[in-house]
Amino acid sequence: MADKHMSNLDPKDLETQLLGMQEEIENLTIANQSFWSLLVNVSKKMQVSSAVIKASVSSLLSNDILWDGSTQNELLEIIDSSSNQLSRQVMLLTILSKIESESLSLKSEPNDIQEILSISLGIVGRNYPEIFSVKPAAIKSGRPVIVDYEYLSIALSLLLEFIVETEKKPQDLTITTIELEDHWVIGISELSKDCINMLLNVFDLETDLIYQHQSLLPTKKIMLYVIKNIFELQSIQIENCLEIGKPTCISLKIPAANT
Amino acid sequence: MKEKSILLVSDELNLLRTLRRNLISRGYEVSVALDDKEASHFISSLDTSLFIICLDFETVELNGLEIIREIREKSEAPIIVISAVGSENLKIEALDFGADDYLVIPFGMEEFLARVRSALRRWSSQMADHQIEENIMIFGKLHIYTNIHQVNVDGKKIHFTPLEYDLLYFLAQNRGRVVTHRELLRKIWGPEYGDEREYLRVFISQIRKKIEIDPASPVHIVTEPRIGYRFGSDDYLK
Numbered sequence: 421m422a423d424k425h426m427s428n429l430d431p432k433d434l435e436t437q438l439l440g441m442q443e444e445i446e447n448l449t450i451a452n453q454s455f456w457s458l459l460v461n462v463s464k465k466m467q468v469s470s471a472v473i474k475a476s477v478s479s480l481l482s483n484d485i486l487w488d489g490s491t492q493n494e495l496l497e498i499i500d501s502s503s504n505q506l507s508r509q510v511m512l513l514t515i516l517s518k519i520e521s522e523s524l525s526l527k528s529e530p531n532d533i534q535e536i537l538s539i540s541l542g543i544v545g546r547n548y549p550e551i552f553s554v555k556p557a558a559i560k561s562g563r564p565v566i567v568d569y570e571y572l573s574i575a576l577s578l579l580l581e582f583i584v585e586t587e588k589k590p591q592d593l594t595i596t597t598i599e600l601e602d603h604w605v606i607g608i609s610e611l612s613k614d615c616i617n618m619l620l621n622v623f624d625l626e627t628d629l630i631y632q633h634q635s636l637l638p639t640k641k642i643m644l645y646v647i648k649n650i651f652e653l654q655s656i657q658i659e660n661c662l663e664i665g666k667p668t669c670i671s672l673k674i675p676a677a678n679t
Numbered sequence: 680m681k682e683k684s685i686l687l688v689s690d691e692l693n694l695l696r697t698l699r700r701n702l703i704s705r706g707y708e709v710s711v712a713l714d715d716k717e718a719s720h721f722i723s724s725l726d727t728s729l730f731i732i733c734l735d736f737e738t739v740e741l742n743g744l745e746i747i748r749e750i751r752e753k754s755e756a757p758i759i760v761i762s763a764v765g766s767e768n769l770k771i772e773a774l775d776f777g778a779d780d781y782l783v784i785p786f787g788m789e790e791f792l793a794r795v796r797s798a799l800r801r802w803s804s805q806m807a808d809h810q811i812e813e814n815i816m817i818f819g820k821l822h823i824y825t826n827i828h829q830v831n832v833d834g835k836k837i838h839f840t841p842l843e844y845d846l847l848y849f850l851a852q853n854r855g856r857v858v859t860h861r862e863l864l865r866k867i868w869g870p871e872y873g874d875e876r877e878y879l880r881v882f883i884s885q886i887r888k889k890i891e892i893d894p895a896s897p898v899h900i901v902t903e904p905r906i907g908y909r910f911g912s913d914d915y916l917k
Contacts, residue, residue: 464735465691467763471785472693478787479701487704494700502693637737 454631459513461638466509472502504547511574512642519649526571526653530564530677533597533604540576541595544584551590552580562599563676567654572674575650576606578643583608585640586615603676607661609669616660616670623648623658683799684708684726688718688746689733689761698731701788702795714738718746722753729798730754734762734773735784744776751777757798757856761786767905771859774906779856801855816851818911821890821899823851830890837889842867847886850900850910859907883908 476495480487487495518524544552584590592610599605622630622644630636630645651658654675661669685707689695695711702709710727712718714736721727730750734743747758757779762769765783773781779801780794816823820833828844830837839847845867850858860879864872872878883902887894901909 461737464763465737467784468691468694468733468735471763472691472697474785475694475701475788475791476697478789479697482788485704491700491704495697498693498697505693639737 451631458631458638458641462509462513462642465639466506469502469506469509473499473506476502509639512578512639512646515571515574515646515650516642519646524571524649524653526568526650528566528568528654531567531569531572533565533567533606533674536565536567536569536573537576537595537597537606539573540580543573543577544580547581548584548590552584552593562604565604565674566677567656567674571650572654572656575647578647580608582619582640582643582647583611583615586618587612599676602678604674606672606674607666607669608671609666611668611670613667616668619644619658619670620660623651683728684710685729685731685795686710686712686718686721686727687731688712688743690714690736690738690741691733694733694761698791701792705792707795715741715746715749719749722750727754728756728802729795730756730758731795732758732760732778734760734764734769744772747773747776747778757802759794759798771861771906774857774859775862797855805854818851818854818899823848832890839886839889843882843886843889846882847890847900850908854910857903857907857909861907863907879908 476499480492480495515524583593587593589610594609596607596609597604598607618635622633622636625633630641630648633641636644650656651672656675657673659671659673661667661671683706685702687695687698687702687709688711690713695713699709699711710721712721718732722730732743732746736743743760743762747760750756750758758777759780759782760773760778761782761784762773763784770781779798782791782794814824814826816825822831823829824831825848828839828841828848830839830844830847846863849863849866860876861873863879864875868875868878883900884894887897887900890899891897899910901911903909
């Protein structure tokens, strides 16, 4: 029966199908290798952060030297910064595993966008106290947005941290919110052309291809992969503002609740 | 040559900060390099007596092993490698490229500082030996007369075959440093060798019988399991 069925197929079609499948397997293999090599890189980064904590703690505990107050503060600040880095990597890997196992469930419900934005700005401000102190322009809250409060706060703060770590002058950033007919827009302005191109390019890619992006560091790839997935699951779009004459700005369109 | 000048190479700022602070507080002079270009600048312009390199660069274009190779081309000062990877292969590769010691993350500051002291002690002892006497190497009761290829133990001349002498001399020249099996085989037997570890076992055993008081507990030629041999333990070098 199978032979009869096979004999009806054109050998050329079969060959084309086979070549297509081979190409698909090769692409999947490359994506799989990129994914695992990304995990190896990030886990090495995490090991280095935990080593810094151990080295700094053992320095503070050492008996052969009496540290002065400012050096003690410096070592404590290093421990604080490394443990923040470590927590962020752990959080990213946790969300990444949920995305990969398709078990990331978002609870989309009406929320106040101003509140979520100020939570995210607060997180970034705490992590980068010397270079980031942006506050959104005070606007009265309007209609709620339909999003998952926790995950949108995470994605927004990750996006802002990515920008702060990429931009040469992050202190110049300005953030605005505008309510439109069926959505809210968060505008992030005074970005460099490189940063805008990088973000738009990555958000345009198939998610699996982010792993293979050549000019991004491993930790940044995971950040953007997580942000993109959270945004997509909540139908949030990222766009440039060229059309409205603002070449240094990107905007996030967030669906609002129907009145 | 500044005796306590150290170059730290890593792209991890917090690692650099904590190591630098500890070293400076103990009187070392410390420079830092974030990548290969900065490292290259320092290698050419500084009299560094110890290099410390973290191999785990986040950028894939940066290869720590290549930095080790570049340092080795320009300096004989000791190199300590730090890495999160504790695999035997990478350790051997780093040592083959010219590193002297390998410290796996995580480590306590006491251990790190002990390795630094040990590397600098070996380096200054090497520098002093070069200046005092170029024709004789003295290790307790073991004397190697390099101009006449003669070995004496406790004042008595010991017969050494040319190959045994070359092996002992090469290890003694690199005292304190782990020399890998491959490096020894290539240096003594030739570049086509590398996997014949049994040769080494035989020759090292013969040499130990001639120079060690107790060949079963050697103090001159110490085995670094699965990696190679080190001439002189740290205690011996003090």
